Amino acid sequence: MTPLNVLNNGNSHHGGNGHSHTYEHNHDGLLGQIIDSVENAFPPRQTAMPGPDEPRARMGFFTDTSLCIGCKACEVACKQWNQLPSDGLDFRGTSYDNTHMLNATTWRHVAFKEKFGPDSSRWLMASDVCKHCEEAPCQQSCPTGAIVYNEYGDVYVQNDICNGCAYCIINCPFGVLGRADEDGHAHKCTLCYDRQKIGEVPACAKACPTASIQFGPVDELTDRARARVEELHGQGNTDAYLYGDKPMGDYSRLNSFFLLEDHPAEYNLPEHPPQAFKGMAKRYFASFLAGVSLLAAAGVFMAQGAQK
Amino acid sequence: MPEPTPTNPIGTKHNPGSTATLTNEGTAPKPGTPGSPTQQPSKNVAAAKVLGIGSNDIVNLNSLNPDNWSDESKRRKKAKADGEERDVLGAGNYASEEPGYYGISPIKAPLWKWEIAIYFFLGGLSAGAYCLARIGELLGGKKGKYRKLTQAGTYIATAAALPCAPLLIHDLGDPKRFHHMLRVVKLSSPMNFGSWALTGYTALSVLASLREFVKSRHDKGGKGEVAESPAARALDTSVMVTTDIAGIPFALSLAGYTGVLLSTSANPLWGRNPWVGALFSASAVHAGSSSIRLTLELEGDKKNATAIEALEKIDTVAAVAEAVCSAGYLHAAGEMSKPIVTGKYGWQFLGGAIGLGLLAPSILDHLPIPKKAKRPVSILACVLSLTGGFLLRWAFVHAGHDAALDAGLARKSGKKISSL
Numbered sequence: 122m123t124p125l126n127v128l129n130n131g132n133s134h135h136g137g138n139g140h141s142h143t144y145e146h147n148h149d150g151l152l153g154q155i156i157d158s159v160e161n162a163f164p165p166r167q168t169a170m171p172g173p174d175e176p177r178a179r180m181g182f183f184t185d186t187s188l189c190i191g192c193k194a195c196e197v198a199c200k201q202w203n204q205l206p207s208d209g210l211d212f213r214g215t216s217y218d219n220t221h222m223l224n225a226t227t228w229r230h231v232a233f234k235e236k237f238g239p240d241s242s243r244w245l246m247a248s249d250v251c252k253h254c255e256e257a258p259c260q261q262s263c264p265t266g267a268i269v270y271n272e273y274g275d276v277y278v279q280n281d282i283c284n285g286c287a288y289c290i291i292n293c294p295f296g297v298l299g300r301a302d303e304d305g306h307a308h309k310c311t312l313c314y315d316r317q318k319i320g321e322v323p324a325c326a327k328a329c330p331t332a333s334i335q336f337g338p339v340d341e342l343t344d345r346a347r348a349r350v351e352e353l354h355g356q357g358n359t360d361a362y363l364y365g366d367k368p369m370g371d372y373s374r375l376n377s378f379f380l381l382e383d384h385p386a387e388y389n390l391p392e393h394p395p396q397a398f399k400g401m402a403k404r405y406f407a408s409f410l411a412g413v414s415l416l417a418a419a420g421v422f423m424a425q426g427a428q429k
Numbered sequence: 430m431p432e433p434t435p436t437n438p439i440g441t442k443h444n445p446g447s448t449a450t451l452t453n454e455g456t457a458p459k460p461g462t463p464g465s466p467t468q469q470p471s472k473n474v475a476a477a478k479v480l481g482i483g484s485n486d487i488v489n490l491n492s493l494n495p496d497n498w499s500d501e502s503k504r505r506k507k508a509k510a511d512g513e514e515r516d517v518l519g520a521g522n523y524a525s526e527e528p529g530y531y532g533i534s535p536i537k538a539p540l541w542k543w544e545i546a547i548y549f550f551l552g553g554l555s556a557g558a559y560c561l562a563r564i565g566e567l568l569g570g571k572k573g574k575y576r577k578l579t580q581a582g583t584y585i586a587t588a589a590a591l592p593c594a595p596l597l598i599h600d601l602g603d604p605k606r607f608h609h610m611l612r613v614v615k616l617s618s619p620m621n622f623g624s625w626a627l628t629g630y631t632a633l634s635v636l637a638s639l640r641e642f643v644k645s646r647h648d649k650g651g652k653g654e655v656a657e658s659p660a661a662r663a664l665d666t667s668v669m670v671t672t673d674i675a676g677i678p679f680a681l682s683l684a685g686y687t688g689v690l691l692s693t694s695a696n697p698l699w700g701r702n703p704w705v706g707a708l709f710s711a712s713a714v715h716a717g718s719s720s721i722r723l724t725l726e727l728e729g730d731k732k733n734a735t736a737i738e739a740l741e742k743i744d745t746v747a748a749v750a751e752a753v754c755s756a757g758y759l760h761a762a763g764e765m766s767k768p769i770v771t772g773k774y775g776w777q778f779l780g781g782a783i784g785l786g787l788l789a790p791s792i793l794d795h796l797p798i799p800k801k802a803k804r805p806v807s808i809l810a811c812v813l814s815l816t817g818g819f820l821l822r823w824a825f826v827h828a829g830h831d832a833a834l835d836a837g838l839a840r841k842s843g844k845k846i847s848s849l
Contacts, residue, residue, distance in 0.1 A: 215531040222533060232530065258695070264621035265606075266613040284609045285602015287540040288620045291833070294695040294843060296536040305602025370847050386840055389530035393843035395700055397693050400849070401619070404692050408685035408706025411754065415714040415747055416560050416681075422742040423568045423575060426735040 178338035179274030181376035188333035191246035198328035225299035251310035253376035259289035294394035555589035556684035557717020626682035684713035697842030698832035708754035715747035723811035777824035786817010
């Protein structure tokens, strides 16, 4: 079964089946066959009708970095499934990280942090990904409507609409989005929307050998993650905490959240992700106030001159 | 350098019989070939030896050349040479220092370059000139004192508005999809708002210029009176009302949204700073006024004296407003303003935009000089104002790159931006 057929069948429970029209035999003989074929030449167009909106759970990732072994299977699985080009082996001489950051063609990034302290040494590894923010500034900034929330509550860039204006790139406080040189469009993790549609888990979560990447309804994942933190605390790992399961300042919850064991900056995550759109009305007001008052002053000066 | 051989050229323990080759080893030119990079591969091979990479590993050897590594690893190399052993073990230096990820910024740099800086300047100048032209027409009275001001302002506005859309389209990653900007009305996105503002404004500005052109062909007295049929007068009035009532709000939107666009971002330099929009709006009026004054001064008609005097006052007031907004900006940004107050962009912003663009023209315009010398000094003041206005946009757009790539600044910016 091709993926397209799977998609069609996946939708068929909503009602119409896209291929339900049957060939009707009403006449006999050779002439009858010709008449039949003419009558059946233009079948009534039947498209699968979307059913009533079912209440859906918001889906997301829980990335438990305490379980990450840095195998990069998630990076590879992501590139394989989403057909993303290679980043090359650009080691910077820091650690085993050759992709350095999330980008248009890197939707999973395994960070390696080697920490050698005076008393103890540790190696932090974490698989970073788009946070699928509940209130995503990239979505709000997108001028073409290419970035939308899909039915799973996740942030999705529609590749056939994006025109590469690059405004989302400076609005993401996590530096997730990038613009690909290949097509000039912005790209990021889709949370394997196509796989979700057919009931599969995202490729990275499927490939993760240690269950460091877990996929599921966000509420369920949050409960599981909180239990995991308690478990780790009970084992003496009191550094473990969750990042993004709750709003951070004026920034919303993240549908894709993390269990970390050190300062967020060690994983290149911001401690205070800024919500760029807060206070935009105030900034517009200040801007227009400056313009209007200067034009009013100009009017006064010109009226004075005209009276002379 | 030895000839590359089919067997393992760098003699490591990995799969000696493998036929795969290192990516730039197999094509290495013979020594002595003109322009052959003999130095580079040998360094790469040496580095590959150190790292134990064999001939079966397909790697980009350039990345193994220590000369191509980041500043961070150069710093480590230096630290090793200085005998700081712990520093070269790995990220040990971070144990006692600020947390971070190998000097890599957590956010992305803007991709906007010269097109956007020029667009911000031209768009602002255009909108400023347009509004002043409209106000001049309304307040010129029956003597037509601001006739030339209106004419020059309208033409300047259109001339500056027309390159704006091509500049923006050129900047897009996929220029053929420029019209996608207008496939939705999503005014909550400053860029969508700006796209509509620019579209509407450009159309109205062209309409105003067409009207101006028709008028100048029929205007015998030079006072803006068109003694034609009642129908022609009615058409003229309706176009005027359109270009005033719709045109001025569109122009203000165009002048005002650019700063808001920058400040609605997670960039350390711009993020949520309420003064950027006001600064750009004030700069737009300043540039518009200076460009009209420059045109009138160059024309050298004595009839323009009243208009020039009014424009001079507008320039001064706008310069004061810009100075206040700049001070407000710097105060609000605090430490985050570092990329625009130091280095190259420090010169462009503080020296160029503020020094040359605000202070110098304001002083020149108020110097007690004889009337004969007034005109060249006024021309100089206008040119300086326009240069400053351009440098303001140039520095603001480009310093945003440095701000985003400065990992330390970007890391601290989240808290600062959230507080604004």
